[in-house]
Amino acid sequence: MKENHVYSMELDRDYPRIDRGEGIYMYTEDGREIIDGASGPVAVSLGHGIKEIADALGGQAAKLAFAHRDDCVTPVLEESCERIYEFSGGDLYKTFQVCSGSEATETAMKLITKYNTARGKKDKYKILARWQSYHGITMGALSLSGFGSRKKGYEHYGFEQGHIAPCYCYRCWFGQKPESCGLQCAKALENEILAQGPDSVAAFIAEPISGMSLCAAEPHPDYFKEIRRICDKYDVLLVLDEVMTGFGRTGKPFAYKHYGIVPDMVTTGKAMSGGYFPLAGVSITKEIFRVMKEQGVFFPPGHTWSGSPLGASVHVAVDKYVKEHDLIRRCEKMGNYLKARMRELAAKHPTMDDVRGRGLMVGAEFVRDPRTKESFDISLGYAGQIQAACLKRDMLIEASQGCNRGSAGDAIVISPAFVVTEEQIDEIIRRLDEAITEVEEKYCGLWKF
Ligand SMILES: Cc1ncc(COP(=O)(O)O)c(C=O)c1O
Numbered sequence: 349m350k351e352n353h354v355y356s357m358e359l360d361r362d363y364p365r366i367d368r369g370e371g372i373y374m375y376t377e378d379g380r381e382i383i384d385g386a387s388g389p390v391a392v393s394l395g396h397g398i399k400e401i402a403d404a405l406g407g408q409a410a411k412l413a414f415a416h417r418d419d420c421v422t423p424v425l426e427e428s429c430e431r432i433y434e435f436s437g438g439d440l441y442k443t444f445q446v447c448s449g450s451e452a453t454e455t456a457m458k459l460i461t462k463y464n465t466a467r468g469k470k471d472k473y474k475i476l477a478r479w480q481s482y483h484g485i486t487m488g489a490l491s492l493s494g495f496g497s498r499k500k501g502y503e504h505y506g507f508e509q510g511h512i513a514p515c516y517c518y519r520c521w522f523g524q525k526p527e528s529c530g531l532q533c534a535k536a537l538e539n540e541i542l543a544q545g546p547d548s549v550a551a552f553i554a555e556p557i558s559g560m561s562l563c564a565a566e567p568h569p570d571y572f573k574e575i576r577r578i579c580d581k582y583d584v585l586l587v588l589d590e591v592m593t594g595f596g597r598t599g600k601p602f603a604y605k606h607y608g609i610v611p612d613m614v615t616t617g618k619a620m621s622g623g624y625f626p627l628a629g630v631s632i633t634k635e636i637f638r639v640m641k642e643q644g645v646f647f648p649p650g651h652t653w654s655g656s657p658l659g660a661s662v663h664v665a666v667d668k669y670v671k672e673h674d675l676i677r678r679c680e681k682m683g684n685y686l687k688a689r690m691r692e693l694a695a696k697h698p699t700m701d702d703v704r705g706r707g708l709m710v711g712a713e714f715v716r717d718p719r720t721k722e723s724f725d726i727s728l729g730y731a732g733q734i735q736a737a738c739l740k741r742d743m744l745i746e747a748s749q750g751c752n753r754g755s756a757g758d759a760i761v762i763s764p765a766f767v768v769t770e771e772q773i774d775e776i777i778r779r780l781d782e783a784i785t786e787v788e789e790k791y792c793g794l795w796k797f
Pocket residue numbers: 389447448449450451482483484485555559560589590591592617618628
């Protein structure tokens with residue numbers, strides 16, 4: 349193993365050295381072709397090596413690499429934010445651009461506080477969230493997250509303002525069935541607001557479709573309507589974290605569009621730049637902005653690179669590319685194909701159970717016994733073993749543990765770039781099939797069905 353000075357995640361691992369990429373493929377220096385089956389961390393949405401986007405970035409860098417948002421605005425940033433407004437069908441009126449989803453969450457927290465202070469409600473500051481959620485790795489964002497394994501060891505830096513049960517129909521925390529549950533998971537928000545006092549609760553944050561903590565678990569179709577109703581009743585802002593789902597991956601511009609509601613605030617990232625620049629944002633509706641403007645809210649909290657013209661130029665190029673190639677419709681179509689093929693795998697493999705997700709974000713949960721949904725012992729690292737078996741077959745996927753109340757539960761996400769073809773999906777499924785077979789064979793005989 350060649351010594352280098354990179355602090356990688358696993359200290360003793362020999363990582364593939366990726367040199368270039370094209371579409372859903374990445375290539376090592378010595379020519380090995382690897383399928384990027386999850387688009388990095390569900391981020392490189394349009395695929396690698398798109399010249400138009402690289403040219404837009406290079407052109408902007410040559411023209412103007414940076415202008416400080418405290419002192420000026422750039423035409424390209426104006427164009428990017430206008431495109432977000434149009435892309436959202438007029439919902440997302442103003443956008444504050446930053447460089448990561450975690451920064452977006454932190455910025456949303458500060459906007460929420462500013463909004464309520466401006467309205468003379470400074471004690472209304474708490475932000476409720478859900479268990480089994482993820483909103484970023486910085487301390488504020490991690491505090492809001494309910495992803496035990498990522499919070500572990502950092503709890504002393506964080507705060508706790510309240511978490512409610514997730515909407516996770518496969519393992520309903522209330523022991524209910526979706527047909528007859530009465531949306532108890534949404535009602536839990538009302539109980540939490542009442543218990544803490546509506547005068548102290550400012551906002552509720554949730555992912556419209558769960559990211560890596562529940563690996564693409566979709567909510568009950570009426571969940572967000574009920575959540576919206578409760579938020580309105582108690583003057584609580586609804587913040588949707590679309591860092592993973594936003595900008596087309598689920599087959600709509602934003603995932604909230606599947607549920608017939610409009611949130612007050614949306615955080616975004618990942619597909620906003622397709623991976624060609626570290627870019628994210630917080631968007632607010634016209635109504636929230638009206639209050640801010642009426643109250644003359646001064647909002648300095650920026651990071652140095654907030655509102656970067658480089659990021660904006662990439663988003664503009666991504667937006668054009670998505671429209672020119674009709675990629676949102678493609679996400680829906682290819683996503684349906686991928687999900688159907690994943691369901692075929694689940695029918696064949698005894699440990700692969702729930703297949704879930706929307707568009708090109710398809711998850712699957714692995715269990716020791718599908719009849720009881722008993723999870724594997726967490727120490728087996730079952731999902732990680734499938735991920736490793738995929739890499740042996742030159743394919744990267746995302747894997748996660750903890751979906752079963754944080755203490756167990758193995759799941760994966762397959763989320764290729766929007767440009768993926770049916771033939772490439774077939775190849776992804778073929779390699780995944782082999783990888784699951786390898787891991788299942790290893791444990792054959794360790795359990796009975
Ligand atoms: C739903 C969600 N929110 C926030 C984040 C944090 O984004 P970043 O890693 O860009 O800071 C992520 C990252 O995976 C995410 O999936």
